[in-house]
Amino acid sequence: xxxxxxPLSLPVDRVHQYDIVVVGGGINGVGVAQAAAAxxxxxxxxxxxxxxxxxxxxxxxxxxxxxxxLESGNLRLVRQGLNERRVxxxxxxxxxxxxxxxIPIYPATRRRPAVLRLGLSLYxxxxxxxxxxxxxxxxxxxWAGLDxxxxxxxxxxxxxxxxQTDDAALTAAVMRSAMSLGAELxxxxxxxxxxxxxxxxxxxxxxxxxxxxxxxxxLVNAAGAWVExxxxxxxPPVAPRTIVLVQGTHLTxxxxxxxxxxxxxxxxxxxxxxxxxxxxxxxxxxTTETKFKGDPDEVRPLAAEVHYLLSVLRHYFPRFGEAxxxxxxxAYAGLRVLPxxxxxxxxxxxxxxxxxxxxxxxxxxxxNGGKLTSFRATAAAVMRRIGPSLPSRKPRAxxxxxxxxxxx
Ligand SMILES: Cc1cc2nc3c(=O)[nH]c(=O)nc-3n(C[C@H](O)[C@H](O)[C@H](O)COP(=O)(O)OP(=O)(O)OC[C@H]3O[C@@H](n4cnc5c(N)ncnc54)[C@H](O)[C@@H]3O)c2cc1C
Numbered sequence: 001x002x003x004x005x006x007p008l009s010l011p012v013d014r015v016h017q018y019d020i021v022v023v024g025g026g027i028n029g030v031g032v033a034q035a036a037a038a039x040x041x042x043x044x045x046x047x048x049x050x051x052x053x054x055x056x057x058x059x060x061x062x063x064x065x066x067x068x069x070l071e072s073g074n075l076r077l078v079r080q081g082l083n084e085r086r087v088x089x090x091x092x093x094x095x096x097x098x099x100x101x102x103i104p105i106y107p108a109t110r111r112r113p114a115v116l117r118l119g120l121s122l123y124x125x126x127x128x129x130x131x132x133x134x135x136x137x138x139x140x141x142x143w144a145g146l147d148x149x150x151x152x153x154x155x156x157x158x159x160x161x162x163x164q165t166d167d168a169a170l171t172a173a174v175m176r177s178a179m180s181l182g183a184e185l186x187x188x189x190x191x192x193x194x195x196x197x198x199x200x201x202x203x204x205x206x207x208x209x210x211x212x213x214x215x216x217x218x219l220v221n222a223a224g225a226w227v228e229x230x231x232x233x234x235x236p237p238v239a240p241r242t243i244v245l246v247q248g249t250h251l252t253x254x255x256x257x258x259x260x261x262x263x264x265x266x267x268x269x270x271x272x273x274x275x276x277x278x279x280x281x282x283x284x285x286x287t288t289e290t291k292f293k294g295d296p297d298e299v300r301p302l303a304a305e306v307h308y309l310l311s312v313l314r315h316y317f318p319r320f321g322e323a324x325x326x327x328x329x330x331a332y333a334g335l336r337v338l339p340x341x342x343x344x345x346x347x348x349x350x351x352x353x354x355x356x357x358x359x360x361x362x363x364x365x366x367x368n369g370g371k372l373t374s375f376r377a378t379a380a381a382v383m384r385r386i387g388p389s390l391p392s393r394k395p396r397a398x399x400x401x402x403x404x405x406x407x408x
Contacts (some may be wrong), residue, residue, distance in 0.1 A: 016214035018042045019390050021203050022222055023191040023230055026056035027167065028352075028367045029222035030175040031375035035383050037181035038402065040393030044214060045183060046205055048190040051175055054224040054296070056372065057168035058250065058334025060274055060286050063088050063096050063373045064162040065126060067263070068272050069350060070119050075126065077351055081373045082127040085163050088373075089132075092404035095173060096165045098132055100260035103158040104149055104316070110270045113156050120160055135160035147257045148319040164261065164276065167372055173404040174375070181396050193233040194219055196363050200389075218386045221366040225296035225335035231366065238357045238364055242340040245296065249305040249333045250286030253313065253326040257283055264316050266308070273312045282329055285309045292335055301331040337369040352378045354385055361389045376400070 020036045022029045025047030036043040047053070065081035088096040105113055120135040127133025138157040143149070146157065179185060189207035200217045221230045228240045257277040266273050271289070278284035288305040306328070314321035339349055352370030356362030365386050370378050376399055 016212070018044045018214060018216045019393070020218050020220055020386070021046060021214060021216040022220045024222035024224055025051040025171070025175065025185070025187060026054050026222060026224050027052070027171045027174065027372050027375045028370060028378055029220070030171055030178060031379035032220050032222060032382050033183040034174050034178035034181070034402070035379035035399055037178045037183040038395065038397040038399050039383055040395050041390060043178070043183045045175070045178070045185050046189045046191050047185070047187040049188055051187070052168035052171035055334040055336065056171045058248070058332050059167045059372050060250065061165050061167050061284070062162060062274070063165050065123060066350070066371070067119060067123055070122055074349070078123065079126045080377055081371065082133065084373050084377055086130070087376065087400055089163060091402065092170065092173065094406050095170050095404060096163050098161050099164050100159050101162050101263050102138070102146060102260055103263045104154055105156040106153045107155065108267065109265055111265065116158055120158060123160065132161050145259065147259050148317050149262065150316055150318055169406055170404070172407040176407050177402050177404055191230060191233070193235065195235045196357065201363050217391070218362065218389050219364045220382060220386070221364060225337060227337065227366050227368060234364065241353065241355055241368055243337050243368055244340050245292040246336045246338055247290045247292040247299055247333050248287035248336060249301040249309065249331060250284055251306060251309050251328055252278055252282045252284050252330045253320065253328050254281060255283045255320060255326060256281060262316065264312065266312050267315050268308070268311070273309070275313060275316065285313050296335055299333045299335055301333045306331055339368070352381070354381060356385060362386055363389065
C-alpha cells in the first residue's frame with residue numbers, strides 16, 4: 001500500500017471552531033473535506049492512523065460503473081459510476097487510467113455470450129456510447145497473445161474498457177486538493193466523542209496522547225467500517241443503521257500481465273474475480289466476500305481466501321501453477337459496509353447511504369458504504385444534506401474543475 005506525504009497539521013494557535021469536522025481520512029472523508037473547502041466552509045479532517053488506512057487502500061482499485069451491478073438492476077449506480085469515471089479521467093490523468101478488460105467465455109462460464117453482449121451493450125449505453133464505453137469480441141487469432149490465458153475450451157473473449165487507479169494515492173491527492181483550499185488535517189488524531197448541542201457539536205479529539213476540543217456546526221462521520229463506533233460515542237446517542245461488514249481480500253503475486261485486466265468467474269462458485277496488472281512485476285487478484293464480525297482494526301486475509309484466489313489464478317493462467325505455487329508478495333483485506341438484509345451479500349445495494357441525526361438542520365451525518373469511484377458524487381450529496389445547518393459562505397472552487405495530481 002502506498003503511503004501519503006501530507007504533513008500533520010493540527011492547528012494549536014487559535015480557537016478551534018469549524019463549520020464541518022470530518023472523522024475519517026478515507027476517500028469519502030477527504031472527498032467531503034474537498035467539497036466543503038471548495039464551498040468556502042472551514043473544515044477539519046481527523047484521521048486516527050494514516051490517509052486511506054481503511055478500505056480506501058484495500059479496494060480493487062477500479063474507477064468504474066461496475067459491470068456486475070447490472071446483474072442486480074442498479075442502473076442508477078452504474079450510470080453515476082461511468083459519469084464519475086469520465087470526470088476523474090479528465091481531472092486525474094496520472095492517477096486514473098483507462099485500461100482494456102477481457103472477459104473470457106468457456107463452456108462452464110455461467111454468464112453466457114448473449115447475456116454478456118446485452119450487459120456490455122447496456123454498459124455502453126449508460127456510458128453515452130462514448131468510444132471509451134464501446135466493447136468488442138476479440139478475434140480468435142488474438143487469443144494466444146492474452147498473457148497466457150487458458151485457451152483450451154475458450155469460446156469467446158469480450159473486450160471493454162474501464163479505469164484503474166491507485167486508491168491510496170487518489171485519496172492523498174484529494175486531501176491535498178482540499179488543503180490547497182484551506183481544509184485542515186489532524187493526523188494521527190482520534191475522534192473520541194462529541195456532545196450535541198442545539199446548534200452544533202463539541203468534539204473531543206485525542207492527538208499525541210492529549211485531548212483537545214473543537215466545535216463544528218456539523219460532524220461528518222466518514223469512518224467507514226468504524227461508523228458505529230463513532231455514533232456510539234455521541235451524547236445523546238444517535239442510533240446507527242443496521243449494517244453488515246463484508247471482508248474482501250486481495251493478493252499480489254510475482255508476475256506480469258501486459259495486455260490488460262481479466263474479469264473471470266471463479267470455477268467454484270461463479271463469483272466475478274479480477275486478475276489485474278499491478279505495479280512493476282506484480283499481479284493483483286481479488287476479491288472475496290466473507291461476512292465479518294469483530295474489531296475492524298483486526299481484519300486479516302483468511303487462509304481459505306488466499307487459497308480461493310490462487311486457485312482462480314491457476315485455473316485461468318496455468319503458467320502461475322507451473323513451478324509450484326506463485327510467489328505471494330502481499331495479501332490484504334478490507335471491509336465493505338453494506339446494508340443488512342436477506343439473501344447473498346453479492347446482491348446487496350452498493351449505493352452510498354446517508355443518515356442524519358435529525359431531518360431538519362442535522363448536526364451529524366453518517367456515510368455508510370459506497371464506492372471509491374463515486375466519492376465526488378457522495379461529497380456533493382453530503383453538502384446538499386447538511387447545507388441548511390451551515391452558515392452562508394462564498395464558494396472557492398468547483399470540484400469538477402480541480403485537477404488531482406500525484407502526491408510526491
Ligand atoms: C475489498 C473491496 C474492494 C473494493 N473495490 C472497489 C473498487 O474497485 N472500486 C470502487 O469504486 N470501490 C471499491 N470498493 C469500495 C471502496 O473501497 C469503499 O467504499 C471506500 O474506500 C470507503 O471509503 P471510506 O472513506 O468510507 O472508508 P475508509 O477508507 O475505511 O476510511 C475510514 C477511515 O476512518 C478512520 N477512522 C475510523 N475511526 C476513526 C476515529 N475514531 N477517529 C479518526 N479516524 C477514524 C480509519 O482509520 C479510516 O482511515 C471496495 C471495497 C472493498 C472492501
